[in-house]
Structures are given as structure tokens and as C-alpha cells.
Amino acid sequence: MPETTPDPSARPAAPLIELDGASQVFHVKGKDLPAVSDVSLSVGAGEVLCLVGESGSGKTTTARLAAGLASPTSGAVRYEGRDLTEMTRAERREYRRAVQYIHQDPYASLNPIRSVRSTLSIPLRKHGLAKTTAEVDRRVDELLTTVDLTPPESYSGKFPHQMSGGQRQRVSVARGLTLSPRLLIADESTSMLDVSIRVSLLNMLTKLRKEEGVGFIYITHDLALAKYFAWEGRTAVMYLGKIVEVGPTQQVINNPQHPYTRALLDAVPEPDPELAAQKKAGGGLLSADIPSLSDLPTGCTFHPRCPLAQDRCREVVPTLQPVPGDVVQDVACMVVTDPGADGRPTAAAAGTTGGGGGGGGVP
Structure with a gap:
């Protein structure tokens, strides 16, 4: 059989979102606070990247840069290879629809004067995904059912103050799903949920990733959740605004290298x-x-x-x-x-790792 010549014009698809040396410095009372320093990472279709670390490590700021909710002080953020600062108005609109953010605090992120139906219907109408009242009601019911707020008619007319923290958080997840995003950034999106609901929601998100090709940036300080949700993906460990270890989740959990x-x-x-x-x-x-x-x-x-x-x-x-x-x-x-000449042990040799037992339970 004749040999086929590779097409030089064929290039691998650009990742959905890419941070290239992105940094974010806040100026507070005359001092520079480097919340994120020189972070480079990428997420493609159907991939999951888990960001873990202590509170204040820069996970949320990194996610906000990826979502376009903040502009980097230096470095670049790209969507499908296109720098966000160079996008046309039409490209920016497509990016806004494709990348959705689930905020950490549902008490602050939900408008207190809008009902659940109003919260979910606004993006549907704005982007032309539902035009008639019947279409809006049907889609709202589907979204509420997806996040286990059933029967949906019992919740669509409620306001945030009439719901528990876990119910509010599920409404936030439903809002993130309204536009059928290609990339979903979830910031501690299951922290207020009961264990049974948490597992059900994570399984639903996994189904979206596998069947619809949705990419995920999942932020958590709970390594059990990272192990459960991102076992087939990658995990990046952050400390004081920098990534100190990154690799396949299975390796990071079972064979951690960095002492942190x-x-x-x-x-x-x-x-x-x-x-x-x-x-x-x-x-x-x-x-x-x-x-x-x-x-x-x-x-x-x-x-x-x-x-x-x-x-x-x-x-x-x-x-x-x-x-x-x-x-x-x-x-x-x-x-x-680079262990050097003093003979001190590396992280892997300093003792048994905690990966075999740490995070082994169901979240």
C-alpha cells in the first residue's frame, strides 16, 4: 500500500482554555499582593483539571482569569487559541456562552429579588435558546430536575431566601448549565450539599464530560472530591499563587512528589x-x-x-x-x-505517602 504523507497543515486542536504565564497582582494599601504568579495550564474538550490547595492559595483567582471575570496583570488567557484581549465582539459573545462559572458562595451569587425561574430564564432568553413562555418553562423544569430539585414546580417560584444553602447551590449549578457550556468552571460547587446529592451531582457532571465533551476546571480543597471526580484527569496543586505540582490525578494522589x-x-x-x-x-x-x-x-x-x-x-x-x-x-x-549533593531524601523517599489512604472515601 502506498505510504500516506502527513498533511503539514493539520494541527492539533487548540485547548478550550489556556493560561500562559498568567499573573494577577492586587494593589492594596500601597502594597502589591501577588494572588497568582506565572500560572500556565490548559483544559481541552472532555478533560477535567482539578485545582487543589489551602484557602488563599489562588485557586479562585486563577478560575476567574480563565472565565474572563478578571484580566491578568501579565501573561495571556486564550480560548481555542484566541487571546481574550484580541477577540471581536462576536467572538467574545461566543466565549461568554461557552465558558460558564459556578460561584463558590450561592448566598452572594444569586440575586435575592429574582425567583429561581427568573434566574434561569434570563440567559435562555438573552441567547435565544428559549423564545416562548412554554419553551422557557420546559427548559427550567429540565434544569431543576437535572440538579435534583424535584418536583421542579415546587422550586421554580421560590426566591433565594426561601431555600437552604444546599438548594441554593444546586440552583447555581443549574444556572451554569443553562447555555449548554463547553467549559464549566466549578468553584467548590458541592461544598454545601448532602453526601447523596453530592455524589449524584458529580456523576451528572461526569456524564456531561464523557457524553457531551464538556471540559471542567474543578476547584476544591477536598482531596477526596479531587480523587472521585478527576480520577481520569489532571490535578494541579497550588500554594501561595503558584502551581507547585501538576500531573495525572492518579499519580498526584498515589505518588505525591512535592512536600506540600x-x-x-x-x-x-x-x-x-x-x-x-x-x-x-x-x-x-x-x-x-x-x-x-x-x-x-x-x-x-x-x-x-x-x-x-x-x-x-x-x-x-x-x-x-x-x-x-x-x-x-x-x-x-x-x-x-535536583536532589543535590547533601544526600537528603526526596519527597518520594522521605516516607510512605499519604495517597493510598488519603481521599479514599466517597465524598
Whole structure:
């Protein structure tokens, strides 16, 4: 058979959303607060990227940059290869429809003077997805049923103050689904839900990803949720505005490399007493205090808390680098990627990882 010549014009599809060296600096009382520093990540159709880290690590600010709710101080944000700042009005409208955001706090994100029906119908009418009253009612009922607010007629006429926190959060998820988005950014979208509803909603989102090709950026500080929802995707660990480890979720959870990732996993409660006894108390951190963004440590910002810190960690800022060997993660830790001559152990060799037990339960 004759050999086929590759088409030089054929290029791999651009990711749905891409952050390229994006940074966000806030100016507060004469000081610069680097909420996000030089973050690069991408999410394609049908992919899921989970952002994990402590409160204040920059997860929500990163998500807001991806959603176009804030402009980066430096770097770029692209949708299907197109820089957001260079989009035409029509391209911007398409981007707004394709990328939807589920806010963390449903008490603040839902308009208190709009009913559930009004909240869900406005985007439907604005984008021409439902024109008649009957079409609006049918679509609203479908959305409420999707998020387990049934029977829908019992909820469509309610206002936010008439619902519980979990019900409000489900309305927020329904609003994010109104325009059939291609990328859904979920910021702690299940934190107020009961366990049974939480699992049902995550399964519904997984179905959207697998059957409709919807991409996800899922933000959480709960590693059990990251393991459950993003097991087939990737996880990025953030600390003080920077990504310190990124890779396939299975590897990040079961074989963490960065000492901060190991500390997060060691902090997950373990129901098995024998496994719990194997974990180091407190994850082995030197300090529980998180440095202030207004007065960041020199060099690696994690070194004041890191049990593996060396002298060079106080002077050199680490960058994401591949880990030597068979490990597939990229890690921002010189002790891991370049152990040096002092013979100190890497994160992987410093003890048993917490991944086998951490986050193993159903969220």
C-alpha cells in the first residue's frame, strides 16, 4: 500500500482554555499582593483539571482569569487559541456562552429579588435558546430536575431566601448549565450539599464530560472530591499563587512528589486506625502558619514550612520541572527534581505517602 504523507497543515486542536504565564497582582494599601504568579495550564474538550490547595492559595483567582471575570496583570488567557484581549465582539459573545462559572458562595451569587425561574430564564432568553413562555418553562423544569430539585414546580417560584444553602447551590449549578457550556468552571460547587446529592451531582457532571465533551476546571480543597471526580484527569496543586505540582490525578494522589502535596494528603482524616498510625502527625510540616502575600519569603515560598528545605531553597525560586525517573508529574521543588549533593531524601523517599489512604472515601 502506498505510504500516506502527513498533511503539514493539520494541527492539533487548540485547548478550550489556556493560561500562559498568567499573573494577577492586587494593589492594596500601597502594597502589591501577588494572588497568582506565572500560572500556565490548559483544559481541552472532555478533560477535567482539578485545582487543589489551602484557602488563599489562588485557586479562585486563577478560575476567574480563565472565565474572563478578571484580566491578568501579565501573561495571556486564550480560548481555542484566541487571546481574550484580541477577540471581536462576536467572538467574545461566543466565549461568554461557552465558558460558564459556578460561584463558590450561592448566598452572594444569586440575586435575592429574582425567583429561581427568573434566574434561569434570563440567559435562555438573552441567547435565544428559549423564545416562548412554554419553551422557557420546559427548559427550567429540565434544569431543576437535572440538579435534583424535584418536583421542579415546587422550586421554580421560590426566591433565594426561601431555600437552604444546599438548594441554593444546586440552583447555581443549574444556572451554569443553562447555555449548554463547553467549559464549566466549578468553584467548590458541592461544598454545601448532602453526601447523596453530592455524589449524584458529580456523576451528572461526569456524564456531561464523557457524553457531551464538556471540559471542567474543578476547584476544591477536598482531596477526596479531587480523587472521585478527576480520577481520569489532571490535578494541579497550588500554594501561595503558584502551581507547585501538576500531573495525572492518579499519580498526584498515589505518588505525591512535592512536600506540600504530601502534607495535604497526610492531613486527610483516615478512618482506619492502622493506616492513620502510619501517617506523620501534622504531615511533617515545620509550621502551620501560612506566609502573608504582602511579605512572601525569599526563594521557595514554602521553605519556612518544608521539612526538606535546604539552604538553596531560601535563595532560589523553583520552577516547574519534570521529576527524574518514571514519575510523570512536574514539580516546583529543587530537592525533588535536583536532589543535590547533601544526600537528603526526596519527597518520594522521605516516607510512605499519604495517597493510598488519603481521599479514599466517597465524598
